[in-house]
């Protein structure tokens with residue numbers, strides 16, 4: 001069960017240099033299955049950091065949240081496939097054509113079922129957003145309406161899964177079924193602060209709701225003892241997995 005818990009824990013490597021990234025990967029490689037490389041670290045270090053993580057035996061979630069015209073996103077997706085990442089994401093708000101094209105180009109360059117094929121994920125509504133955020137950009141529908149709607153679009157376009165708040169896992173499962181992958185950031189153990197996250201649950205609640213992977217950054221990186229924090233989170237995931245089986 002400990003191994004399964006580890007496979008489901010994604011650590012957000014939100015740091016600004018290669019040396020810090022390497023330090024975290026070495027510190028957490030036996031606690032964490034996947035390391036998430038986002039905009040800050042990738043902008044600073046590029047693909048070297050992906051190669052470093054893979055060299056240390058870790059898997060990579062390339063979190064660049066592509067959102068552009070269909071061809072541009074699809075070609076970026078092909079490069080993500082070539083990098084050998086375990087998963088990468090686009091914004092579902094980029095629309096069905098953008099997602100379909102990304103899936104088609106990935107199918108051509110890295111066939112489904114091959115060992116190198118990454119999971120193609122669509123971000124629904126960011127976990128830092130509220131109804132007020134949606135209204136500010138002209139979306140009058142609720143978060144609880146928008147998330148399953150975007151998840152359904154992603155599934156119809158052939159994407160493997162979504163990134164969403166753990167609060168919406170049930171809605172997504174109802175809309176997209178048990179096989180659709182759900183990755184949830186916005187996870188806060190009882191000992192951690194909310195930071196800029198708005199729609200959160202604890203790790204146990206996220207797993208109990210049916211999340212496949214949990215993305216966790218600051219609750220580990222800002223803890224006085226990050227290894228202890230990771231252990232507490234793993235124990236919580238493990239116990240919730242037992243309750244699920």
Ligand SMILES: O=C(O)c1cc(=O)[nH]c(=O)n1[C@@H]1O[C@H](COP(=O)(O)O)[C@@H](O)[C@H]1O
Nearest residue numbers: 012063125126127163185186215216217218
């Ligand atoms: O795609 C993501 O990973 C993502 C989507 C989302 O809706 N919310 C969200 O927080 N994230 C990422 O998940 C990580 C969460 O980090 P912490 O808030 O420090 O646990 C950050 O690196 C975010 O970029």
